[in-house]
Amino acid sequence: MPAFCIAPSILSADFARLGEEVRAVIEAGADWIHFDVMDNHYVPNLTIGPAVAAALEPHCRRPDGSTVPLDVHLMVQPVDALALAFAKAGADIITFHPDASTHVDRTLQLIRDQGCRAGLVFNPAAPLDVLEWVIDKVDVVLLMSVNPGFGGQSFIESTLAKCARARRLIDAERQRSGREIRLEVDGGIKVDNIRRVA
Ligand code: ZN
Numbered sequence: 001m002p003a004f005c006i007a008p009s010i011l012s013a014d015f016a017r018l019g020e021e022v023r024a025v026i027e028a029g030a031d032w033i034h035f036d037v038m039d040n041h042y043v044p045n046l047t048i049g050p051a052v053a054a055a056l057e058p059h060c061r062r063p064d065g066s067t068v069p070l071d072v073h074l075m076v077q078p079v080d081a082l083a084l085a086f087a088k089a090g091a092d093i094i095t096f097h098p099d100a101s102t103h104v105d106r107t108l109q110l111i112r113d114q115g116c117r118a119g120l121v122f123n124p125a126a127p128l129d130v131l132e133w134v135i136d137k138v139d140v141v142l143l144m145s146v147n148p149g150f151g152g153q154s155f156i157e158s159t160l161a162k163c164a165r166a167r168r169l170i171d172a173e174r175q176r177s178g179r180e181i182r183l184e185v186d187g188g189i190k191v192d193n194i195r196r197v198a
Pocket of ligand 1: 034073
């Protein structure tokens with residue numbers, strides 16, 4: 001796994017040609033495919049479900065046959081049933097918003113029991129407090145740099161300070177346990193700000 005990964009979001013794809021679009025970004029060097037799931041309940045928008053993930057999974061291959069992880073970002077409430085459905089559909093990484101799950105520790109465990117990497121997502125105004133108590137069960141920390149619900153928004157600057165804080169917690173966990181946790185930033189990442197985020 002490279003030190004830095006690019007995970008293009010499916011929200012930016014032409015939904016009428018998803019397989020083709022996924023193959024195109026993989027050919028261009030995408031490390032993960034970011035799959036945004038919105039439920040018109042936790043967020044005011046509706047996107048795609050496990051059936052679409054299952055249909056795309058066979059397209060998540062590099063020319064050498066290796067697998068490109070399907071990185072499923074659940075913006076749904078409740079979380080558990082859909083997390084299970086996406087694990088069965090072939091997701092490699094499943095992240096959810098802690099405020100959308102009644103029992104965060106249990107949901108993390110449930111995702112990992114399916115053989116997936118589990119992650120927590122933090123909205124722009126959300127503190128990282130919960131991370132401190134479950135970091136031993138977290139494989140990915142995803143910071144929202146826009147408010148979840150729509151593509152095409154501008155990067156929220158306070159994410160940079162939160163990013164530095166999350167990195168300190170992740171480094172402390174690596175020192176403690178030797179585990180690698182990926183830090184992911186979602187929304188408004190463009191050529192003009194990606195270096196500062198990195
Ligand atoms: Zn996302």
